[in-house]
Amino acid sequence: MTQATAPVAVGGRSRDGIAARLAADLKDGYVVNLGVGIPLLIPKHIPAGVEVILHAENGVFGLGPPAPAGQEDPDLTDAGKQPVTLITGAAIVDSAMSFAVVRGGHLDVTVLGALQVSARGDLANWYVPGKNPAVGGAMDLVAGAREVWATMEHVDRAGRPKIVPECTFPLTGCGVVTRVYTDLAVFHVIDGQLVLKECAPGVDPDVIRERTAASYVEDLG
Amino acid sequence: MTQATAPVAVGGRSRDGIAARLAADLKDGYVVNLGVGIPLLIPKHIPAGVEVILHAENGVFGLGPPAPAGQEDPDLTDAGKQPVTLITGAAIVDSAMSFAVVRGGHLDVTVLGALQVSARGDLANWYVPGKNPAVGGAMDLVAGAREVWATMEHVDRAGRPKIVPECTFPLTGCGVVTRVYTDLAVFHVIDGQLVLKECAPGVDPDVIRERTAASYVEDLG
Amino acid sequence: MIDKFRTDPAVALAPIPSGSCIAVGGFGSSGRPDTLLDALCDLDRRDLHVVVNNVGSDFTGIGRLLAEGRIRRLTASFPVLPEFYDVYFAGNVELELIPQGTLAERLRAGGAGIPAFYTPSGAGTMLADGTFPLGYDASGDVAACMPERERREFGGREHVLEYGIVADFALVKACQGDRRGNLRFRLSARNFNPLAAMSGRYTFAEVEHVVEAGELGPDDIHLPGVFVDEVLLASAESPRQPAYSVIPGATS
Amino acid sequence: MIDKFRTDPAVALAPIPSGSCIAVGGFGSSGRPDTLLDALCDLDRRDLHVVVNNVGSDFTGIGRLLAEGRIRRLTASFPVLPEFYDVYFAGNVELELIPQGTLAERLRAGGAGIPAFYTPSGAGTMLADGTFPLGYDASGDVAACMPERERREFGGREHVLEYGIVADFALVKACQGDRRGNLRFRLSARNFNPLAAMSGRYTFAEVEHVVEAGELGPDDIHLPGVFVDEVLLASAESPRQPAYSVIPGATS
Numbered sequence: 026m027t028q029a030t031a032p033v034a035v036g037g038r039s040r041d042g043i044a045a046r047l048a049a050d051l052k053d054g055y056v057v058n059l060g061v062g063i064p065l066l067i068p069k070h071i072p073a074g075v076e077v078i079l080h081a082e083n084g085v086f087g088l089g090p091p092a093p094a095g096q097e098d099p100d101l102t103d104a105g106k107q108p109v110t111l112i113t114g115a116a117i118v119d120s121a122m123s124f125a126v127v128r129g130g131h132l133d134v135t136v137l138g139a140l141q142v143s144a145r146g147d148l149a150n151w152y153v154p155g156k157n158p159a160v161g162g163a164m165d166l167v168a169g170a171r172e173v174w175a176t177m178e179h180v181d182r183a184g185r186p187k188i189v190p191e192c193t194f195p196l197t198g199c200g201v202v203t204r205v206y207t208d209l210a211v212f213h214v215i216d217g218q219l220v221l222k223e224c225a226p227g228v229d230p231d232v233i234r235e236r237t238a239a240s241y242v243e244d245l246g
Numbered sequence: 247m248t249q250a251t252a253p254v255a256v257g258g259r260s261r262d263g264i265a266a267r268l269a270a271d272l273k274d275g276y277v278v279n280l281g282v283g284i285p286l287l288i289p290k291h292i293p294a295g296v297e298v299i300l301h302a303e304n305g306v307f308g309l310g311p312p313a314p315a316g317q318e319d320p321d322l323t324d325a326g327k328q329p330v331t332l333i334t335g336a337a338i339v340d341s342a343m344s345f346a347v348v349r350g351g352h353l354d355v356t357v358l359g360a361l362q363v364s365a366r367g368d369l370a371n372w373y374v375p376g377k378n379p380a381v382g383g384a385m386d387l388v389a390g391a392r393e394v395w396a397t398m399e400h401v402d403r404a405g406r407p408k409i410v411p412e413c414t415f416p417l418t419g420c421g422v423v424t425r426v427y428t429d430l431a432v433f434h435v436i437d438g439q440l441v442l443k444e445c446a447p448g449v450d451p452d453v454i455r456e457r458t459a460a461s462y463v464e465d466l467g
Numbered sequence: 468m469i470d471k472f473r474t475d476p477a478v479a480l481a482p483i484p485s486g487s488c489i490a491v492g493g494f495g496s497s498g499r500p501d502t503l504l505d506a507l508c509d510l511d512r513r514d515l516h517v518v519v520n521n522v523g524s525d526f527t528g529i530g531r532l533l534a535e536g537r538i539r540r541l542t543a544s545f546p547v548l549p550e551f552y553d554v555y556f557a558g559n560v561e562l563e564l565i566p567q568g569t570l571a572e573r574l575r576a577g578g579a580g581i582p583a584f585y586t587p588s589g590a591g592t593m594l595a596d597g598t599f600p601l602g603y604d605a606s607g608d609v610a611a612c613m614p615e616r617e618r619r620e621f622g623g624r625e626h627v628l629e630y631g632i633v634a635d636f637a638l639v640k641a642c643q644g645d646r647r648g649n650l651r652f653r654l655s656a657r658n659f660n661p662l663a664a665m666s667g668r669y670t671f672a673e674v675e676h677v678v679e680a681g682e683l684g685p686d687d688i689h690l691p692g693v694f695v696d697e698v699l700l701a702s703a704e705s706p707r708q709p710a711y712s713v714i715p716g717a718t719s
Numbered sequence: 720m721i722d723k724f725r726t727d728p729a730v731a732l733a734p735i736p737s738g739s740c741i742a743v744g745g746f747g748s749s750g751r752p753d754t755l756l757d758a759l760c761d762l763d764r765r766d767l768h769v770v771v772n773n774v775g776s777d778f779t780g781i782g783r784l785l786a787e788g789r790i791r792r793l794t795a796s797f798p799v800l801p802e803f804y805d806v807y808f809a810g811n812v813e814l815e816l817i818p819q820g821t822l823a824e825r826l827r828a829g830g831a832g833i834p835a836f837y838t839p840s841g842a843g844t845m846l847a848d849g850t851f852p853l854g855y856d857a858s859g860d861v862a863a864c865m866p867e868r869e870r871r872e873f874g875g876r877e878h879v880l881e882y883g884i885v886a887d888f889a890l891v892k893a894c895q896g897d898r899r900g901n902l903r904f905r906l907s908a909r910n911f912n913p914l915a916a917m918s919g920r921y922t923f924a925e926v927e928h929v930v931e932a933g934e935l936g937p938d939d940i941h942l943p944g945v946f947v948d949e950v951l952l953a954s955a956e957s958p959r960q961p962a963y964s965v966i967p968g969a970t971s
Contacts, residue, residue, distance in 0.1 A: 074720070111712070117937040117938050121575040199591040304749070335681045383820055686903070
């Protein structure tokens with residue numbers, strides 16, 4: 026659609042590559058909530074030997090893969106209303122308990138797609154003004170999870186940076202993002218300050234700098 | 247012990263008689279919490295055909311009679327830590343849910359013993375200063391139940407009225423009592439005002455007046 | 468004897484007047500009480516304030532209420548159905564958009580006698596600062612906004628005050644129910660159902676299976692009957708579920 | 720692989736320092752985690768802030784902590800044990816006396832990320848007005864009172880503000896537990912256990928029966944393992960329960 030203004034290709038990770046890079050940071054025993062988009066690519070990249078409990082906000086701890094064709098159960102869906110399966114030893118709770126876990130800080134990581142992330146870790150991911158507003162559990166997840174990892178393309182389809190000094194889209198939460206995984210880089214948010222920790226293979230730090238509107242510190246040690 | 251100052255006998259109901267009179271006002275389907283003392287005499291007086299769900303604040307809906315000797319189960323006690331049984335179709339919940347029911351107004355009646363009831367329905371029943379303080383669920387019960395029925399002897403062992411203008415013992419709740427059942431009378435609290443509704447058989451209204459320190463309205467229709 | 472079983476949804480729901488606030492369970496079509504929602508439509512009730520997590524993706528259930536113009540205000544986290552927004556932007560329905568966890572907690576709080584609580588969810592966003600349009604007028608301008616939330620810091624962090632929701636009625640769905648109103652749900656169809664039931668001053672439950680008192684063990688009841696006033700059998704048209712799959716050893 | 724099973728209570732609880740705030744499940748001796756409480760005593764931990772509904776009636780469990788002088792402050796609704804009050808009035812332990820429903824809700828709130836909520840329970844009483852003695856000095860005078868609660872009207876009725884309790888650790892007891900920490904309780908031994916577990920930043924559960932993952936069905940788990948960090952087998956000295964009695968048709 027916007028081919029004319031599309032950014033020049035600079036290498037970096039595919040969407041699956043972003044998911045795989047992030048999955049490598051998941052630790053054994055983590056309880057993890059995955060949003061839609063790139064986060065849904067993560068399960069197949071979780072390293073062997075790492076057992077992660079996937080949480081669905083509608084009350085499932087221990088999501089399995091999508092239900093095989095013909096075995097869909099209308100009483101067992103994920104937060105996107107897709108028929109799913111359970112792992113052995115999964116637990117079901119009601120929605121208040123599901124969010125008690127989230128808000129109470131018992132979720133290790135929530136991985137969310139993002140429209141924008143600001144220099145101090147503000148997140149905008151729920152609403153594009155003029156479109157249809159819906160929030161779901163996003164604001165609870167970013168307020169409650171111990172870690173909020175945003176995953177996204179580094180720039181939007183028009184080539185505009187998505188890591189910005191201040192979010193221009195409505196906020197999901199203030200200062201909540203702890204890491205950003207993009208096709209080009211991995212940032213951590215440390216003491217309210219974005220820190221570039223990694224460039225994707227073959228991506229030069231200068232390329233990241235010119236495609237990032239927010240100021241950040243480099244710590245590529 | 248205090249025989250010398252004990253009140254002159256004036257007839258009226260026995261403790262079992264108070265319990266039976268109160269039990270006659272329980273309606274089919276009521277969910278009822280019973281405190282210690284006279285309230286524990288109520289179950290055996292519940293009229294035939296009236297099904298009442300007895301609640302124990304430690305999470306039981308559907309208390310049965312005390313456990314038969316030799317069949318006590320340490321995992322099944324009432325709020326007084328006594329081994330009990332369950333009725334068919336009883337439900338167990340945790341303590342937060344147990345009090346969600348109470349505080350949320352889903353309990354039809356709580357029946358409590360009382361040290362004092364005031365003219366406007368304040369209740370004192372949890373603490374005698376100088377003794378060992380313990381509150382349990384009393385304050386939640388009086389704050390939450392739709393009806394709070396106080397049961398007690400009309401006067402204390404020294405003959406002092408227990409229905410008083412203002413409670414002198416520490417309050418359990420303000421304006422919470424909706425009925426009072428004593429050996430001599432039945433009062434309702436209507437619009438913050440005590441109303442004498444019934445004299446016990448053979449008890450003259452004058453006897454009630456002289457043994458009641460609080461002002462009240464008579465409506466013996 | 469306590470017998471909360473009723474047979475005719477139209478008779479059971481007849482006391483619900485137009486204009487009521489009704490909490491409804493379900494997450495999409497999963498655990499949604501379609502038998503009761505259909506009966507409410509057939510009774511021609513209007514001007515309803517519906518509290519439900521989402522509208523769903525078609526014109527069944529909440530979608531039918533919407534399509535028939537019966538909803539005055541929707542309190543939800545994720546409306547989804549595009550036609551809902553058409554009606555919203557046209558000024559024909561109000562939308563109170565609430566973070567999902569806050570919505571669940573508000574329903575529970577209302578049922579639990581907690582008039583208000585503080586939560587970090589939504590602090591610093593347009594769902595708390597009084598700028599989110601509750602409704603539009605016929606010319607497409609914002610007619611009213613959701614009220615600004617009271618703010619307060621706890622532990623150095625901003626929180627907002629949210630109020631318990633006490634609905635006039637609740638409509639929920641369960642897998643099993645007995646004559647005392649004890650309910651047991653199945654898998655993720657549980658979701659908002661226990662909370663909507665708690666929130667209702669008067670609660671109707673449709674169940675897929677009517678069971679004898681005692682058939683549900685005391686430790687197997689998800690919601691005690693004290694929260695439920697009437698129990699009806701779900702219509703046979705409601706989808707029946709096959710056995711769900713457990714993937715042994717799968718971790719994702 | 721997630722394996723929360725531990726075998727030695729002394730090793731498991733060793734990281735709990737003296738001075739900790741510890742939430743404990745149980746109602747009297749029912750559902751009380753005596754194996755863990757004994758281990759804590761054997762580890763000689765002192766100066767503890769214990770949050771538990773009641774002390775019990777003898778010198779086992781919480782009573783042992785008390786008898787050995789390990790408690791600095793007790794947050795409870797119903798201490799009961801006369802010897803507790805001797806220590807309280809002598810100025811050797813503080814008592815934060817909380818209505819039982821408020822205590823349960825405060826534990827849940829702390830675990831659920833709700834920093835504070837309003838409740839009508841206790842409004843207008845000495846447990847809310849700042850006059851209840853938190854502790855005494857050696858000469859028997861009141862050294863400090865419980866703080867006065869903030870008050871606020873909702874619906875024309877006075878309520879008090881109560882804070883969520885986040886305990887450093889929680890000790891709870893369940894009937895069954897699996898390697899992921901999923902727990903199932905039995906009858907009224909459930910009581911405060913799920914709430915104490917939620918409140919703890921780090922939670923230890925003793926279980927009467929260790930079960931395989933999957934042995935507890937997804938709808939049969941009372942507390943999901945996400946709230947539990949370590950699972951230990953209850954000591955064989957803990958009382959085993961006979962089958963409880965259901966009185967068919969009994970209504971009282």
